[in-house]
Amino acid sequence: MVMVFPFLTGALAICYGILGKRPACFALWLLTLGLFAGWACQHLDGPLPLAL
Amino acid sequence: MALFLQNPGHGSRQLNALSLFLVCASLIFSLVWQGLAAGYACPMCGLQRVALMLSGVGLLLNIRLGPSPLHYAMTISASLGGAAISGWLALRPADLGARLLLGLHLYSWAFLVFAGLVAFSLLMLALDRRWGDNALKRPVSLPGAAVMVLFLVAALASAAGASLDCGVTACFKQLAFALR
Numbered sequence: 418m419v420m421v422f423p424f425l426t427g428a429l430a431i432c433y434g435i436l437g438k439r440p441a442c443f444a445l446w447l448l449t450l451g452l453f454a455g456w457a458c459q460h461l462d463g464p465l466p467l468a469l
Numbered sequence: 470m471a472l473f474l475q476n477p478g479h480g481s482r483q484l485n486a487l488s489l490f491l492v493c494a495s496l497i498f499s500l501v502w503q504g505l506a507a508g509y510a511c512p513m514c515g516l517q518r519v520a521l522m523l524s525g526v527g528l529l530l531n532i533r534l535g536p537s538p539l540h541y542a543m544t545i546s547a548s549l550g551g552a553a554i555s556g557w558l559a560l561r562p563a564d565l566g567a568r569l570l571l572g573l574h575l576y577s578w579a580f581l582v583f584a585g586l587v588a589f590s591l592l593m594l595a596l597d598r599r600w601g602d603n604a605l606k607r608p609v610s611l612p613g614a615a616v617m618v619l620f621l622v623a624a625l626a627s628a629a630g631a632s633l634d635c636g637v638t639a640c641f642k643q644l645a646f647a648l649r
Contacts, residue, residue, distance in 0.1 A: 431529060434617075435618075449519065
């Protein structure tokens with residue numbers, strides 16, 4: 418999975434945030450959150466060592 | 470609660486700027502620490518940095534546009550995601566070779582930072598509700614502007630660190646493969 422892509426979209430969201438453009442910033446933030454979730458799903462595949 | 474009644478939003482934005490500065494310090498420190506300790510960042514460590522960056526975007530919008538429940542919700546949701554990753558790492562069998570910072574692993578510190586961000590945002594949501602939601606740009610003080618620029622630099626440094634981990638061309642080859 419790409420490791421750099423969420424950082425780039427996140428940095429772009431920060432740029433729009435600094436410019437005060439909330440819709441664009443929020444859209445890029447959502448995209449980064451989606452990439453974060455996808456990345457997490459790919460790596461959180463091992464069983465948790467919990468005895469319930 | 471009339472904590473910010475005299476000058477609505479002003480004290481709140483200062484507190485948000487301070488929090489964003491702490492987020493920047495955490496981002497830069499984790500990058501330096503992992504570079505020194507392991508020479509590379511594990512995928513989960515990169516994920517924690519992404520979550521930290523996403524949490525900071527809500528704080529940045531609070532500084533730039535004024536406090537809003539939406540911005541605090543952005544910070545809380547990203548922090549919960551980051552806390553989930555840190556908690557998952559903490560529940561795995563301990564890596565005996567890992568370097569400790571003041572007796573704790575870095576992911577334990579990350580969990581505390583995310584928990585602190587959630588607590589801060591919840592507190593501010595409770596105390597700061599007079600300000601309301603507004604997307605009008607507001608003049609930012611010099612320290613606030615400096616913190617926002619520092620946050621952008623920290624995010625770009627994190628991106629550079631991630632590209633050094635997998636190599637720039639390898640990263641884009643993986644992207645092309647993932648999109649196929």
